[in-house]
Amino acid sequence: MTCLAVRDRFPEYALGTLIREERAEVERHLAFCAACRKETSELQGAASVLAFALRPAEPEGQLEPRVVEAVASVAARPPRRTRSVVAAVLAAALAVAGLGWGAIMAGRAERSDAEARTAERLMQDAFRRFEAVLVGRDYAPGTLADARRGTLVPTGDREGAGVAMVLVSRQFDDVAFAFVTGLPRKGAPYRVALVAGDGERLAVGTIRERGLDQAGSAEIARDFSDEELGRFSRVVVSNSSGRVVLAADVGAHSRAAGA
Amino acid sequence: MEGLLVGNEEAVRSLYARFSRPVYTMGYRLLGSAEAAEELTQDVFLTAWRKAARFDSSRGRLSTWLMTIAHNLAVDRLRRETGVTRPTLVLVDEVPESMSDDEEEPLMERDVAIRALESLTDAEKRLLARAYFGGLTAREIAESDGIPLGTVKTRLRAALIKVRRANMDKERP
Numbered sequence: 001m002t003c004l005a006v007r008d009r010f011p012e013y014a015l016g017t018l019i020r021e022e023r024a025e026v027e028r029h030l031a032f033c034a035a036c037r038k039e040t041s042e043l044q045g046a047a048s049v050l051a052f053a054l055r056p057a058e059p060e061g062q063l064e065p066r067v068v069e070a071v072a073s074v075a076a077r078p079p080r081r082t083r084s085v086v087a088a089v090l091a092a093a094l095a096v097a098g099l100g101w102g103a104i105m106a107g108r109a110e111r112s113d114a115e116a117r118t119a120e121r122l123m124q125d126a127f128r129r130f131e132a133v134l135v136g137r138d139y140a141p142g143t144l145a146d147a148r149r150g151t152l153v154p155t156g157d158r159e160g161a162g163v164a165m166v167l168v169s170r171q172f173d174d175v176a177f178a179f180v181t182g183l184p185r186k187g188a189p190y191r192v193a194l195v196a197g198d199g200e201r202l203a204v205g206t207i208r209e210r211g212l213d214q215a216g217s218a219e220i221a222r223d224f225s226d227e228e229l230g231r232f233s234r235v236v237v238s239n240s241s242g243r244v245v246l247a248a249d250v251g252a253h254s255r256a257a258g259a
Numbered sequence: 260m261e262g263l264l265v266g267n268e269e270a271v272r273s274l275y276a277r278f279s280r281p282v283y284t285m286g287y288r289l290l291g292s293a294e295a296a297e298e299l300t301q302d303v304f305l306t307a308w309r310k311a312a313r314f315d316s317s318r319g320r321l322s323t324w325l326m327t328i329a330h331n332l333a334v335d336r337l338r339r340e341t342g343v344t345r346p347t348l349v350l351v352d353e354v355p356e357s358m359s360d361d362e363e364e365p366l367m368e369r370d371v372a373i374r375a376l377e378s379l380t381d382a383e384k385r386l387l388a389r390a391y392f393g394g395l396t397a398r399e400i401a402e403s404d405g406i407p408l409g410t411v412k413t414r415l416r417a418a419l420i421k422v423r424r425a426n427m428d429k430e431r432p
Contacts, residue, residue: 014419015387016327041323042423043416043419043423044323046426049372049375050388050392051284051285051326051330051391052281052326053375054369057283057284057287057288057296059279059297059300063279063283066301067271068268068272068275070305071271228335
């Protein structure tokens with residue numbers, strides 16, 4: 001966006017009322033435009049005056065030790081390396097793919113119910129191992145508030161299958177992950193997104209044609225440093241025409257803290 | 260901020276002493292309960308720790324940075340949670356005509372803020388409050404008032420600039 005186009009949004013950006021996508025567009029512009037950063041900073045300063053003008057409410061005395069202890073205890077933990085988490089996710093995904101369940105899942109529409117159930121069980125087993133990798137490596141017990149997983153199933157007569165997981169952490173960045181298989185190359189690029197109950201969408205990423213292997217498989221993971229993913233209940237994969245081809249319900253909570 | 264980065268308890272205490280009241284107040288007024296305000300306060304200081312490395316004092320004041328974090332977290336929560344009643348127009352009603360004598364030094368900033376807001380008309384205060392405390396978008400305000408979206412945006416900008424200028428004047432000795 002140009003400065004002229006993005007400036008129109010600055011008052012709402014400062015007041016915190018832009019919708020998520022608009023806010024992200026503004027921030028992308030601010031990342032490289034010093035003049036606009038200065039202007040938004042001034043407007044944010046003015047907005048914060050509103051907060052300081054409120055009649056004060058007094059927090060209870062016990063809140064201070066709780067806050068200080070919370071920050072100190074999180075800071076005392078070894079620094080979490082985002083890359084290592086995403087790498088762990090992808091490594092686990094490859095191990096899952098190696099089980100061969102993906103290929104079974106992709107063709108399950110033509111297979112018997114028994115085979116479909118076997119595939120489902122394999123997937124669940126794989127995912128339990130997958131969670132264990134994450135919990136064991138980077139998410140200390142108690143910091144992983146919520147791990148949600150779901151099966152990506154084709155919509156209508158579409159092809160493909162997959163699994164999706166959303167990890168919600170109390171102290172660390174949240175992570176969304178999807179493994180897909182059996183996607184036709186002609187439908188690429190595929191866009192993976194999180195969808196909340198109120199229809200809000202948040203992009204996880206794009207799977208391009210070159211990212212799909214022979215079986216139409218790919219994995220994608222994204223670390224969200226400024227987002228809290230707890231409100232998202234579905235993961236959808238859309239093809240190049242924007243049609244949803246795979247969808248997973250990840251609304252069911254699966255408490256993994258301390259697992 | 261260096262102390263905050265490593266979780267130095269004194270640094271966190273110092274930041275807490277300086278900003279816990281406005282942060283808690285924001286939570287209490289926007290979210291409507293002591294419990295929600297306490298959760299927000301803890302989340303704000305944890306987020307500040309996570310983002311401390313990104314704070315750049317040449318780009319703005321620490322108070323603005325922290326209150327922006329607090330406001331974004333509060334509004335996100337307000338939008339996310341069903342059943343949370345949007346706050347009434349707290350600003351106009353709650354700005355007292357004069358400061359009470361027993362308010363101490365930490366409230367100096369409030370004194371400055373109140374005087375900066377005196378530069379606004381009641382209509383401008385109400386407009387900013389609907390956006391900032393009510394979480395209403397410019398489009399929602401335009402639809403509700405039956406006026407063009409561009410007009411709302413222009414008024415929001417003009418009101419913020421007035422506050423900005425008045426605040427700069429008040430901060431000067």
